[in-house]
Amino acid sequence: xxxxxxxxxxxxxxxxxxxxxxxxxxxxxxxxxxxxxxxxxxxxxxxxxxxxxxxxxxxxxxxxxxxxxxxxxxxxxxxxxxxxxxxxxxxxxxxxxxxxxxxxxxxxxxxxxxxxxxxxxxxxxxxxxxxxxxxxxxxxxxxxxxxxxxxxxxxxxxxxxxxxxxxxxxxxxxxxxxxxxxxxxxxxxxxxxxxxxxxxxxxxxxxxxxxxxxxxxxxxxxxxxxxxxxxxxxxxxxxxxxxxxxxxxxxxxxxxxxxxxxxxxxxxxxxxxxxxxxxxxxxxxxxxxxxxxxxxxxxxxxxxxxxxxxxxxxxxxxxxxxxxxxxxxxxxxxxxxxxxxxxxxxxxxxxxxxxxxxxxxxxxxxxxxxxxxxxxxxxxxxxxxxxxxxxxxxxxxxxxxxxxxxxxxxxxxxxxxxxxxxxxxxxxxxxxxxxxxxxxxxxxxxxxxxxxxxxxxxxxxxxxxxxxxxxxxxxxxxxxxxxxxxxxxxxxxxxxxxxxxxxxxxxxxxx
RNA sequence: GCACCGUUCGUCUAGCCAGGUCAGGACGCCAGGUUUUCAUCCUGGUAACACGGGUUCAAAUCCCGUACGGUGUACCA
Numbered sequence: 317x318x319x320x321x322x323x324x325x326x327x328x329x330x331x332x333x334x335x336x337x338x339x340x341x342x343x344x345x346x347x348x349x350x351x352x353x354x355x356x357x358x359x360x361x362x363x364x365x366x367x368x369x370x371x372x373x374x375x376x377x378x379x380x381x382x383x384x385x386x387x388x389x390x391x392x393x394x395x396x397x398x399x400x401x402x403x404x405x406x407x408x409x410x411x412x413x414x415x416x417x418x419x420x421x422x423x424x425x426x427x428x429x430x431x432x433x434x435x436x437x438x439x440x441x442x443x444x445x446x447x448x449x450x451x452x453x454x455x456x457x458x459x460x461x462x463x464x465x466x467x468x469x470x471x472x473x474x475x476x477x478x479x480x481x482x483x484x485x486x487x488x489x490x491x492x493x494x495x496x497x498x499x500x501x502x503x504x505x506x507x508x509x510x511x512x513x514x515x516x517x518x519x520x521x522x523x524x525x526x527x528x529x530x531x532x533x534x535x536x537x538x539x540x541x542x543x544x545x546x547x548x549x550x551x552x553x554x555x556x557x558x559x560x561x562x563x564x565x566x567x568x569x570x571x572x573x574x575x576x577x578x579x580x581x582x583x584x585x586x587x588x589x590x591x592x593x594x595x596x597x598x599x600x601x602x603x604x605x606x607x608x609x610x611x612x613x614x615x616x617x618x619x620x621x622x623x624x625x626x627x628x629x630x631x632x633x634x635x636x637x638x639x640x641x642x643x644x645x646x647x648x649x650x651x652x653x654x655x656x657x658x659x660x661x662x663x664x665x666x667x668x669x670x671x672x673x674x675x676x677x678x679x680x681x682x683x684x685x686x687x688x689x690x691x692x693x694x695x696x697x698x699x700x701x702x703x704x705x706x707x708x709x710x711x712x713x714x715x716x717x718x719x720x721x722x723x724x725x726x727x728x729x730x731x732x733x734x735x736x737x738x739x740x741x742x743x744x745x746x747x748x749x750x751x752x753x754x755x756x757x758x759x760x761x762x763x764x765x766x767x768x769x770x771x772x773x774x775x776x777x778x779x780x781x782x783x784x785x786x787x788x789x790x791x792x793x794x795x796x797x798x799x800x801x802x803x804x805x806x807x808x809x810x811x812x813x814x815x816x817x818x819x820x821x822x823x824x825x826x827x
Numbered sequence: 828g829c830a831c832c833g834u835u836c837g838u839c840u841a842g843c844c845a846g847g848u849c850a851g852g853a854c855g856c857c858a859g860g861u862u863u864u865c866a867u868c869c870u871g872g873u874a875a876c877a878c879g880g881g882u883u884c885a886a887a888u889c890c891c892g893u894a895c896g897g898u899g900u901a902c903c904a
Contacts, residue, residue: 782863
């Protein structure tokens with residue numbers, strides 16, 4: 317560690333929508349920055365022009381907006397270390413690559429992709445794997461094997477070339493990862509990675525090291541898939557004579573079943589989103605669902621995601637972003653991959669939904685009503701939502717639990733009819749209707765008191781009466797306190813529903 | 828193939844670094860309770876140290892090996 321002000325970055329490639337694994341990486345970076353009063357940078361790594369997808373960068377920014385993750389520096393935000401889009405930094409990378417050639421840490425290579433592919437194929441046929449390593453580079457066309465004159469000539473003729481890192485032949489690189497501890501690897505199993513491409517752009521390896529250094533990044537927190545590249549990166553810092561940042565490699569997010577990392581396919585197959593926001597592929601028009609569109613609250617999404625691979629060290633489960641920022645620490649990040657669990661995600665959403673106040677929920681529910689062309693009239697939507705919110709995980713499920721407040725049942729659930737509509741139900745309900753008709757003050761408390769007194773007086777049995785009554789009002793065995801429901805729909809509607817139910821269900825004959 | 832990383836209830840995980848708790852919590856599931864239904868809620872239950880060696884009085888914890896899994900091995904990031 318060091319005592320410099322903490323600066324971390326999230327550096328996505330704009331090749332499509334941001335996977336939730338990427339969101340988590342960004343989240344951990346953000347939390348780390350907040351925890352240490354540092355700076356969180358958003359840098360766009362668009363050095364591969366072939367994979368650029370329009371809209372991806374905007375998507376990433378919108379996703380962070382939705383999540384509540386805000387960055388301090390970066391694209392659209394600015395800062396003292398810009399530009400923050402690597403394509404706009406293009407000109408500065410060449411000098412770094414050439415600096416490495418000057419210092420003997422890199423070299424020009426003139427092998428064409430076609431040539432290399434041919435060699436790879438050959439090796440494959442012999443059941444070997446080709447790598448451009450310390451051995452193979454001696455037989456290939458590069459500034460290590462060619463004479464100085466030949467190289468100069470090739471360069472002058474504008475022969476396409478790449479710049480490769482000259483991997484030390486045999487050296488043990490000792491690295492430290494904040495999450496995994498000490499990691500060692502020998503350079504003889506590593507290859508001469510391309511640092512600078514023939515199209516004039518750097519590869520990730522060069523660009524990421526140069527930018528992290530230039531942007532004074534102190535901690536690199538990224539996915540585990542980068543761990544195998546760590547030796548290269550450490551060696552690059554060394555070759556440049558720069559101080560390397562602290563590294564932390566996060567565990568992967570795994571698919572809920574089977575083996576392997578979570579992919580978009582898993583989401584489609586198992587029916588859950590893999591992306592924070594819905595995404596429409598600009599080429600194929602294919603639509604991928606998002607957490608936002610599926611009805612998750614950002615705070616539930618973030619809470620769920622934060623706990624996938626990290627824990628607070630105590631038994632707390634619920635965290636706001638602020639609380640996470642306070643509690644977060646890299647040494648509580650686990651080493652092994654975490655499986656995504658949809659049930660837990662829903663449970664978190666339920667928790668946050670119940671925690672919202674009724675007015676807020678009502679506002680979210682209103683569009684659902686409008687979509688169904690429901691005229692709520694004078695009804696107190698917040699009150700209704702409050703009665704049913706504990707029964708749902710999502711706002712979209714509110715209708716299913718409250719539709720009977722707005723319209724009479726269109727049908728009667730057969731199962732419930734079978735179970736609750738007994739031989740004497742018709743007579744009892746007919747009688748109940750008369751009892752209710754006498755009540756002028758149709759409040760929940762008043763109707764309940766009156767009806768219960770009537771039941772007791774006639775010794776009808778609470779269960780029998782109430783269940784049949786519920787069937788007539790709701791149409792099924794669901795819903796909150798029945799007297800609350802009839803108070804909302806009113807006396808007239810209550811009596812009408814009883815009439816209609818009596819007519820449709822009729823008198824059940826004794827068997 | 829080679830390299831690196833990993834492996835505690837079905838799932839997320841605590842405990843491991845500084846060996847000695849009936850291996851703790853949460854989701855799920857099951858049962859009971861509350862209730863006019865369903866759901867919520869409450870109570871209880873179910874269920875795990877991958878395997879094999881070692882070190883030690885004592886190992887989930889330290890060491891080695893095996894198995895399994897993951898990632899990487901592109902002029903992708």
